Amino acid sequence: MGHQLRDSVDLHRRSDSRLTDLGLDRWRDLPRAQTPPWPDPSAVDEVCDVLGQVPTIVAPYEVDQLRDRLALACEGQAFVLVGGDCAETFVDNTEHHLLANARTLLQMAVVLTYGASVPVIKVGRFAGQYTKPRSAATDALGLPSYRGDMINAIEPDPQARVADPRRMVRAYANAAAAMNMMRAYLGGGMADLHAVHTWNKDFVRISAAGERYEAIAREIDRALSFIRACGMTEDEALRTVTLYSSHEALALEYERALTRLSNSQAYGLSGHFLWIGERTRQLDGAHLDYVSRLANPIGVKIGPTTSPDDALALCAKLNPDNVPGKLTLISRMGNHKVRDVLGPVVEKVTTAGHKVVWQCDPMHGNTHESSNGYKTRHFDRVVDEVLGYFEVHRQLGSHPGGLHVELTGEDVTECLGGAQAIEDVNLPEKYETACDPRLNTQQSLELAFLVAEMLRG
Numbered sequence: 001m002g003h004q005l006r007d008s009v010d011l012h013r014r015s016d017s018r019l020t021d022l023g024l025d026r027w028r029d030l031p032r033a034q035t036p037p038w039p040d041p042s043a044v045d046e047v048c049d050v051l052g053q054v055p056t057i058v059a060p061y062e063v064d065q066l067r068d069r070l071a072l073a074c075e076g077q078a079f080v081l082v083g084g085d086c087a088e089t090f091v092d093n094t095e096h097h098l099l100a101n102a103r104t105l106l107q108m109a110v111v112l113t114y115g116a117s118v119p120v121i122k123v124g125r126f127a128g129q130y131t132k133p134r135s136a137a138t139d140a141l142g143l144p145s146y147r148g149d150m151i152n153a154i155e156p157d158p159q160a161r162v163a164d165p166r167r168m169v170r171a172y173a174n175a176a177a178a179m180n181m182m183r184a185y186l187g188g189g190m191a192d193l194h195a196v197h198t199w200n201k202d203f204v205r206i207s208a209a210g211e212r213y214e215a216i217a218r219e220i221d222r223a224l225s226f227i228r229a230c231g232m233t234e235d236e237a238l239r240t241v242t243l244y245s246s247h248e249a250l251a252l253e254y255e256r257a258l259t260r261l262s263n264s265q266a267y268g269l270s271g272h273f274l275w276i277g278e279r280t281r282q283l284d285g286a287h288l289d290y291v292s293r294l295a296n297p298i299g300v301k302i303g304p305t306t307s308p309d310d311a312l313a314l315c316a317k318l319n320p321d322n323v324p325g326k327l328t329l330i331s332r333m334g335n336h337k338v339r340d341v342l343g344p345v346v347e348k349v350t351t352a353g354h355k356v357v358w359q360c361d362p363m364h365g366n367t368h369e370s371s372n373g374y375k376t377r378h379f380d381r382v383v384d385e386v387l388g389y390f391e392v393h394r395q396l397g398s399h400p401g402g403l404h405v406e407l408t409g410e411d412v413t414e415c416l417g418g419a420q421a422i423e424d425v426n427l428p429e430k431y432e433t434a435c436d437p438r439l440n441t442q443q444s445l446e447l448a449f450l451v452a453e454m455l456r457g
């Protein structure tokens with residue numbers, strides 16, 4: 001081994017043992033839900049050794065910047081928009097797909113910013129959303145469940161479904177490529193407000209939501225011409241956008257391998273914003289322990305069984321210093337429950353003085369099986385859950401801080417309803433998700449217009 005290589009390995013070992021000292025390996029001894037069924041732990045270790053030394057997907061200063069911006073959402077001075085695939089896949093990690101999703105997110109952000117005059121913090125479910133928690137260990141065919149491309153393959157074949165740790169390296173490579181490409185496009189004018197029209201794809205342009213969007217785009221053109229005509233200099237903010245990356249921190253081996261030390265703090269650098277799902281948020285469990293030791297802003301999904309005391313305990317564990325922007329509670333209660341369950345939770349957390357970003361995920365509590373056997377969600381229920389979430393916050397005087405949705409820039413037929421009036425019979429026409437049904441671009445835009453109205457109201 002040459003000197004330089006030995007030095008770098010030594011440096012890595014020293015910083016890694018500092019992370020262990022900070023408790024970043026305690027999760028290994030704690031109860032853990034949704035553990036990937038790795039057949040050979042030593043193969044996992046080998047992969048993690050490799051991932052422990054690669055350049056990370058994001059940088060610590062960006063993570064700090066996002067946390068500071070989220071602090072504004074805590075105070076009602078900004079709104080967070082999180083969106084993207086339910087499950088990213090290696091095969092769909094293409095330029096076309098990433099740009100389509102990003103355009104849809106940007107369109108929604110424009111509608112929200114313009115319609116509600118509020119700064120929008122944009123966060124993609126991308127560059128790492130490669131794991132899925134599952135309700136059952138096996139699927140309808142009796143095969144081990146598909147757990148996301150980072151763990152096993154979706155093909156209904158017993159061999160393909162064996163958990164393979166080498167997939168973590170592929171997930172890392174795909175995440176790095178996605179992040180790299182998005183940074184290049186966003187830095188190169190893709191998100192320039194002078195280009196708002198180009199985000200409106202043909203199949204959306206002809207829809208009612210697309211036409212409403214075009215009207216906003218024309219207004220923005222006029223405002224930009226006005227700025228120019230007055231001789232005012234255009235700010236750089238009109239030409240670029242920061243898109244943060246996020247995913248569920250489910251495969252703790254992957255998260256641990258991409259955690260680094262910076263200014264004596266541990267940063268999970270697999271993405272900017274990491275969240276813990278409804279199925280893995282046990283207070284004394286491995287997942288919460290792990291993320292409680294990171295400097296990142298952290299989200300936790302809170303479902304319909306969440307009690308006010310559960311929420312308080314999450315605040316105490318994940319944000320003991322009560323740093324604004326550090327903790328986001330993402331309610332996903334279902335439209336029938338949100339009005340009853342969320343209020344007491346918000347009331348108790350707010351009364352205790354905890355600073356939290358309240359985000360609404362109107363997707364995961366509203367899933368059902370269609371008459372022809374597809375996992376789907378109805379647009380009306382999605383909208384109703386968002387309405388319920390706004391009602392609760394309006395009543396309590398707290399801030400509705402963000403929206404978290406599964407969406408795609410593709411013209412899919414996975415969720416029912418919306419202006420296209422998608423029905424059960426239409427679902428097979430373009431049902432492409434690897435896991436849960438996503439809003440298509442038209443439905444996403446329709447939702448953005450409705451949320452802009454709710455924000456204004």
Ligand SMILES: O=C[C@H](O)[C@H](O)COP(=O)(O)O
Pocket residue numbers: 086132133134135136364435436
């Ligand atoms: O996206 C969320 C979960 O992974 C998903 O809803 C679980 O789906 P399942 O109930 O089909 O396992």
Ligand SMILES: C=C(OP(=O)(O)O)C(=O)O
Pocket residue numbers: 086133248276277278279301332364
């Ligand atoms: C699994 C997810 O959500 P939840 O944990 O709320 O079910 C998700 O957002 O992908």
